[in-house]
Amino acid sequence: MTAALLFARDRGIVVLWGLLILLMWALGGSSFASYDNAVLILNAAAVTAVFAAGIAIGALAGVLDLSIPGTAALAGVVCARQLVDGRGAVAGIAAGLAVGVLAGLVNGLLAERGLNPLVVTIGTLSVSSGLALVVTGGLPVSGFTDLEFLGTGRPLDIPAPVYVMLAVYATGWLCLTQTRLGLRLTAVGGNAEAARRCGVPSSRYRVIGFAGAGLCAALGGILTAATVAQADAVVSTGVLFDALTAVALGGVALSGGRGSLPRVLVGALVVATIANGLLIRDVPPYWTTVATGALLIAAIAADRALSVALTRRTLEVPR
Amino acid sequence: MTAPALRLRQISKRYGATTALDRVDLEVYPGEVLGLVGDNGAGKSTLLQVASGAHRPTAGELCVQGRPVAFGSPRAAAAAGIHMVYQDLALVPTQDVGTNLYLGDEPLRGGPLRYLGVLDKRRMRREADQALARLGVRLGPTSRPVELLSAGQRQVVALARAAVRVMAAGHGVLLLDEPTAALGPEQSRQVRQLITRLAGQGVAVVVVTHDLPLCFAVTHRVAVLHRGRKVADLPTAETDLDAVVGWITGARPHQP
Numbered sequence: 249m250t251a252a253l254l255f256a257r258d259r260g261i262v263v264l265w266g267l268l269i270l271l272m273w274a275l276g277g278s279s280f281a282s283y284d285n286a287v288l289i290l291n292a293a294a295v296t297a298v299f300a301a302g303i304a305i306g307a308l309a310g311v312l313d314l315s316i317p318g319t320a321a322l323a324g325v326v327c328a329r330q331l332v333d334g335r336g337a338v339a340g341i342a343a344g345l346a347v348g349v350l351a352g353l354v355n356g357l358l359a360e361r362g363l364n365p366l367v368v369t370i371g372t373l374s375v376s377s378g379l380a381l382v383v384t385g386g387l388p389v390s391g392f393t394d395l396e397f398l399g400t401g402r403p404l405d406i407p408a409p410v411y412v413m414l415a416v417y418a419t420g421w422l423c424l425t426q427t428r429l430g431l432r433l434t435a436v437g438g439n440a441e442a443a444r445r446c447g448v449p450s451s452r453y454r455v456i457g458f459a460g461a462g463l464c465a466a467l468g469g470i471l472t473a474a475t476v477a478q479a480d481a482v483v484s485t486g487v488l489f490d491a492l493t494a495v496a497l498g499g500v501a502l503s504g505g506r507g508s509l510p511r512v513l514v515g516a517l518v519v520a521t522i523a524n525g526l527l528i529r530d531v532p533p534y535w536t537t538v539a540t541g542a543l544l545i546a547a548i549a550a551d552r553a554l555s556v557a558l559t560r561r562t563l564e565v566p567r
Numbered sequence: 568m569t570a571p572a573l574r575l576r577q578i579s580k581r582y583g584a585t586t587a588l589d590r591v592d593l594e595v596y597p598g599e600v601l602g603l604v605g606d607n608g609a610g611k612s613t614l615l616q617v618a619s620g621a622h623r624p625t626a627g628e629l630c631v632q633g634r635p636v637a638f639g640s641p642r643a644a645a646a647a648g649i650h651m652v653y654q655d656l657a658l659v660p661t662q663d664v665g666t667n668l669y670l671g672d673e674p675l676r677g678g679p680l681r682y683l684g685v686l687d688k689r690r691m692r693r694e695a696d697q698a699l700a701r702l703g704v705r706l707g708p709t710s711r712p713v714e715l716l717s718a719g720q721r722q723v724v725a726l727a728r729a730a731v732r733v734m735a736a737g738h739g740v741l742l743l744d745e746p747t748a749a750l751g752p753e754q755s756r757q758v759r760q761l762i763t764r765l766a767g768q769g770v771a772v773v774v775v776t777h778d779l780p781l782c783f784a785v786t787h788r789v790a791v792l793h794r795g796r797k798v799a800d801l802p803t804a805e806t807d808l809d810a811v812v813g814w815i816t817g818a819r820p821h822q823p
Contacts (some may be wrong), residue, residue, distance in 0.1 A: 250715070364614030428673050428684040431662075435670055445657050447642060505661035558715070563805035 250558065254391070257554045259377055261497055261514050268518060272525035280528050286483040293520035295471050299491035299511055301416050302464025304512045308424065308494060309370065309457025310504030311359065317483045318376035319462050320469030321350040325383045327470050328479030331392035340394065341470055348466020349459050356455030373483070379436060379480035384435035390478040399474030404459035409471055413513075416467065421509045433457060438505025486537070493540050494519050496547035501555075519543070570633035572597045572771035573618065573649060573740045580613050587613040589795040595771045597738060600762060601788035603775045604805065606815055607793040610684070611775045615742050618773070619651035622646030632738070648739035649667035652727040652746065658725055660714035664706055665695035667713055668728050698731045703764050704757075719754025722746060726761055733770050740771045747778050759785050779808060793817050 299316055306313040316380055327344030331337065359365035360551045362543045395546035401408040432452050440450040468487070473479040479506045497515030500507030522543070571594035574758065580588040581693040588610045595601040606609050618629070620638030629636050631647050638644040649659040658667050666673075674687045674694065695709040704727055706720055713721060732809065733739030746762070747755040756779075761786045766772055776782055782789060783803060789813040799806075799814045799822035813819030 254715075426685055426688075428675065428686055431666060431686060432670070435659045435666065437664055438659040439657070442657040442659050443670060445641065445653070447645075448671050501661070505659065547681060 253554055253558050257499060257551070257558070258511075260550075261499060261511050261518065263520050264497075265514050265521065268521055268525075272328075272521060272528070275525065280525060283527075285524065287410075289414075289456035289520045289524045290410045290507060291407040291518065292524060293516045294407070294413040295468055295475070296487060296490045296494060296502035296519060297413045297516035298416055298464055298468040299487050300512050300516050301420055301509060302461040302468065303491050303495045304498065304500050304507060304509060305323070305420065305424075305433075305464065306457045307500050307502055307504060308437045308507055309454050310440060311356070311365055311454050312474070312502060313355060313369050313458060313459045313465070314366060314488065315351065315355060315373040315376060315459040316461065316465040317485055317509050318373040318467075319348055319487050320381070320464035320472065320482045321481055322351065322376040322382040322383070322462070322469070322477040323347040323466030324469035324473040325380045325389055325481050327395075328389035328392060328473050329383060331394045332389055335481060337394040337397075344470045345466050347463040348469075349563060350462070351465070352439050352459035352462025353455065355462065356458030358449045359458065360455060377481065377483040380483070384479070384481045386481070388478050388480040391476065395470070395474035395477070398471060398475065409475060412467070412471055413527055416431070416464065417513050424509060429456070433460075436504075462565045469504055489537075489540055491516070491542065494543040495546065496544050496551065501551065515547075529539065569597060570630075571595060571630070572599075572738065573773075574630040574633075575614070575618065576628045576630065578614070578617060578624045578629070580610075580617060580622065580680055581625045586795050588617070588624070591789060591795075591797050593797065593800070595740065595773055598766050598769045599770050599788065600766045600772045600774060600781040600786045602791060603773055603792065604777070604782055604788040604815060605792035605812065606690065608734060608794075609802070610795040611792055612744070613795075614649065614792070615773075615775055617745055618644075618740075619649060619742050623629075623647070631740075645732070648733065648736050649742065650739060650742070651742045652729045653744060654724050658721060658728075660715050663710045663712050664699075664716075664724055665692050665704060665709040668695050668698065668709075668731050670679055672732070674715055674727065695731075698734070699727060701734075702761060704728055705763060705779055717754065717756055719750050722750060722758055723756070723761060726758065726765075730761075730765050733765075734768065738769070740773065741765065743772065743774045743776075745776055745778075747776065747781050755781065767783075779811065783808065791815055798822060 257535055279285065302316055303313060323344040326347050327340040330343050346557035351372060355369055358368045389487065397410065398408050424434065432448050433456060436450045436453040444450045494515035495512055497518055498507060498512035500512060519540060526536050574594040576592055578588055578591045578621065590663045591614065603611055616626045620643050636647055669691050673682050674690045676685045676687045692709055699706060704723055706723065713724060723797065729741050733741060746758050750758065759781060760771055762774065774786060786803045789803050789806065789811060790797055791811060794816060801822065
């Protein structure tokens with residue numbers, strides 16, 4: 249029984265995705281189950297997945313960063329500004345990513361001063377989206393071609409964002425599972441006080457969690473700008489909801505310490521598959537938003553039900 | 568005669584007008600289990616906090632292996648070999664047993680991977696297995712997350728974690744605060760065995776407990792605190808339950 253609960257918690261999302269593909273296949277027929285459509289789903293999932301990685305890294309360290317859309321917008325426009333000014337792709341991307349890390353450090357240092365982290369990140373969401381408008385003067389920044397290789401390029405007939413997504417997940421997964429940094433990050437998320445008593449500087453690792461979230465948010469913002477060859481200061485909270493849903497579906501405990509990046513990737517694919525399948529069936533896209541929200545709540549409800557059942561099984565004193 | 572692993576000399580702790588500890592002398596030798604008993608408010612917790620570096624004494628002196636020390640923090644005490652096993656366990660529930668044993672002191676891979684902070688997971692698991700085997704502890708695979716263990720098994724992990732650090736240093740003192748509170752009889756028995764085995768390996772153990780049967784089962788010596796003063800300190804074999812209860816309640820006069 250415990251094994252079944254563990255399987256549902258740790259592998260359930262993969263099963264769910266499989267069932268979803270079968271369902272959409274049955275509904276959409278060959279227009280769903282084609283190579284081209286599969287690539288389309290991957291491409292649609294890419295940006296969401298990068299944001300989701302950011303939220304997941306934060307959540308593993310026990311911090312929830314809601315400022316991600318603002319950081320993304322600011323990083324996107326800062327990067328675009330560099331490109332329009334002719335400084336080249338490397339400088340542009342570096343500047344954008346630096347903005348992300350900086351935003352994360354600000355979040356982290358404020359939260360570690362004892363301010364409520366959720367409210368801090370909502371505050372910095374407002375600050376960074378405002379700053380993005382200041383940078384652009386309210387008009388979208390366009391007219392750059394340096395990022396085509398990241399946005400619309402298709403090496404081996406697969407869109408470039410898919411490669412970026414895979415690179416982010418591979419690096420993140422290695423970092424989290426194979427290094428001391430990742431181990432301590434998740435340990436601090438699991439029980440900051442216990443980690444501190446073991447000599448791990450907990451608050452430093454929580455700040456690192458925020459910085460990682462900011463870095464992924466910035467990369468997502470740059471990727472968005474690259475795919476549409478334009479950077480807009482308008483903050484889209486939709487990406488936050490999609491990413492949060494992917495993280496919850498991936499079984500990352502929002503209270504911290506538990507979760508794995510590969511499952512978050514599957515979560516992002518589930519969200520993209522649903523949107524794609526509904527689109528193919530000519531369901532108005534508004535319903536996708538409804539479905540995503542419902543899925544987010546269902547995901548945390550399922551995670552809680554499984555955790556409670558598991559705790560009940562393990563904490564019983566055997567007679 | 569070896570020096571005491573830990574010695575408290577004339578320790579007093581006052582909070583404002585309240586005297587929590589009044590000129591207490593206490594010592595524990597390597598390989599010895601000392602039971603520290605007393606009623607609520609007798610000063611047991613304060614004594615542990617002073618010994619573990621959480622609080623500084625108002626007066627008196629601490630010696631580790633004959634050398635006077637002053638701890639500014641629990642971490643400083645741990646560095647000197649004094650490890651406190653907390654009542655609330657303080658494990659990371661989402662991490663596996665091996666990680667909990669080595670958190671803060673993780674083995675890294677050699678060569679250039681070391682600079683990237685790459686973990687040597689195989690070594691961590693192997694050392695965890697060996698350490699638990701030496702302690703005679705069987706918990707199943709060390710790759711199990713602690714959240715899937717029973718309360719007793721968690722207590723064993725918490726004890727083993729402190730024990731691993733003490734044994735790595737080759738000497739040290741374990742301070743246990745109510746190690747069997749909230750455990751069933753079978754689980755208490757496991758913890759008892761572990762304490763005995765640790766002492767057999769040369770670790771000095773101080774057990775603070777309300778559980779007098781535990782105290783008589785595992786300790787070599789028992790010290791009784793009453794209203795901040797030590798009223799008795801004698802080999803466990805030379806006393807009995809009635810006498811100890813008498814000292815705890817204050818019904819029996821101060822040991823001569």
